[in-house]
Amino acid sequence: MTQRVCSVSIDIDTLACYAAIHGLAPTPTGPMSSDAPADAIYTHAMPRFLDLFAKYGIRATLFVIGRDIDQTRHADVLKRAVDEGHELANHSFNHSYRLTQMSEQDIASEVSQGAEAIERLLPEDQRVRGFRCPGYNTNPAVLRVLREQGYRYDSSVFPCPPYYLAKASIIGLLALRGRPSRSIVGSPQVLLSPNRPFIPGENPHREAKASQRLGGSETLWELPMSVLPGVRLPMIGTSLLMYPRWMLGSFVRGMARTHSFLNLELHGIDIMDPNDPGAKRLLPHQPDLRVSLEEKFDRFHTTFGLLSRTHSFLPLVEAVDWIERQS
Numbered sequence: 037m038t039q040r041v042c043s044v045s046i047d048i049d050t051l052a053c054y055a056a057i058h059g060l061a062p063t064p065t066g067p068m069s070s071d072a073p074a075d076a077i078y079t080h081a082m083p084r085f086l087d088l089f090a091k092y093g094i095r096a097t098l099f100v101i102g103r104d105i106d107q108t109r110h111a112d113v114l115k116r117a118v119d120e121g122h123e124l125a126n127h128s129f130n131h132s133y134r135l136t137q138m139s140e141q142d143i144a145s146e147v148s149q150g151a152e153a154i155e156r157l158l159p160e161d162q163r164v165r166g167f168r169c170p171g172y173n174t175n176p177a178v179l180r181v182l183r184e185q186g187y188r189y190d191s192s193v194f195p196c197p198p199y200y201l202a203k204a205s206i207i208g209l210l211a212l213r214g215r216p217s218r219s220i221v222g223s224p225q226v227l228l229s230p231n232r233p234f235i236p237g238e239n240p241h242r243e244a245k246a247s248q249r250l251g252g253s254e255t256l257w258e259l260p261m262s263v264l265p266g267v268r269l270p271m272i273g274t275s276l277l278m279y280p281r282w283m284l285g286s287f288v289r290g291m292a293r294t295h296s297f298l299n300l301e302l303h304g305i306d307i308m309d310p311n312d313p314g315a316k317r318l319l320p321h322q323p324d325l326r327v328s329l330e331e332k333f334d335r336f337h338t339t340f341g342l343l344s345r346t347h348s349f350l351p352l353v354e355a356v357d358w359i360e361r362q363s
């Protein structure tokens with residue numbers, strides 16, 4: 037019987053998504069055509085992560101943006117991931133940072149179009165079961181849509197005050213400089229969200245009492261990104277790369293000790309080399325890009341090595357079954 041579980045997930049945000057966050061030049065808004073240039077997140081970063089995961093026996097969850105799938109080389113990387121046992125989950129069709137400001141009908145279409153694109157890469161009997169909102173912003177309408185469309189889990193809640201404050205400051209600063217970010221500050225309720233999996237009711241940031249649980253054929257779980265209890269320091273890719281090196285081992289051990297279930301979220305850019313195509317223009321805006329590739333590998337080896345001593349790695353969709361058996 038598995039005692040402790042860690043799920044590693046990657047949001048496959050392309051370099052165009054980062055340009056949008058930093059208010060840089062316009063990015064494609066529609067589906068990618070099959071002959072559009074491939075994005076280095078797919079061609080360079082993702083193969084590195086897949087190789088690393090193979091080394092540690094990690095089957096991960098990849099959150100895919102539906103519009104990116106038409107590019108043949110992107111689809112090839114995702115097919116490799118499916119063959120190697122990774123889960124493909126839905127990161128919406130267009131990755132709009134304003135998803136939570138859309139009408140419920142438009143949210144439903146972002147979710148269903150994303151799933152349709154991804155399911156083209158899956159065996160016929162397999163459906164997409166998990167969703168993550170762009171920019172960690174979710175709301176009651178998103179959860180309603182996920183329940184209607186038969187989802188098993190949402191993993192969009194990041195209950196991390198240091199991250200929330202940093203994001204709010206950056207968005208404010210960019211607006212002052214007349215270069216507005218296309219990202220938005222979400223509901224501050226996220227700051228008080230549970231730091232463990234829970235069953236939400238209407239409110240995506242609160243656990244529902246048993247009597248308030250909403251019906252449906254299956255229960256929809258919320259799987260927040262794990263943070264350190266108390267101070268709520270984040271354990272996402274960027275923080276693992278930016279913490280002082282001396283603190284990394286004790287931080288990861290502390291996270292492992294305090295969580296029987298760990299939800300570790302990474303982004304493709306976390307294993308990007310600044311010399312990879314298209315990365316240079318982001319250098320002034322992404323301090324983590326300045327960390328050398330060698331240092332990045334070293335830090336991920338430390339992290340995965342430590343976690344593999346105490347936790348078994350399962351994709352989020354399988355972790356939900358495990359969590360349900362424990363509760």
Ligand SMILES: [Zn+2]
Nearest residue numbers: 047049170171
């Ligand atoms: Zn994203």
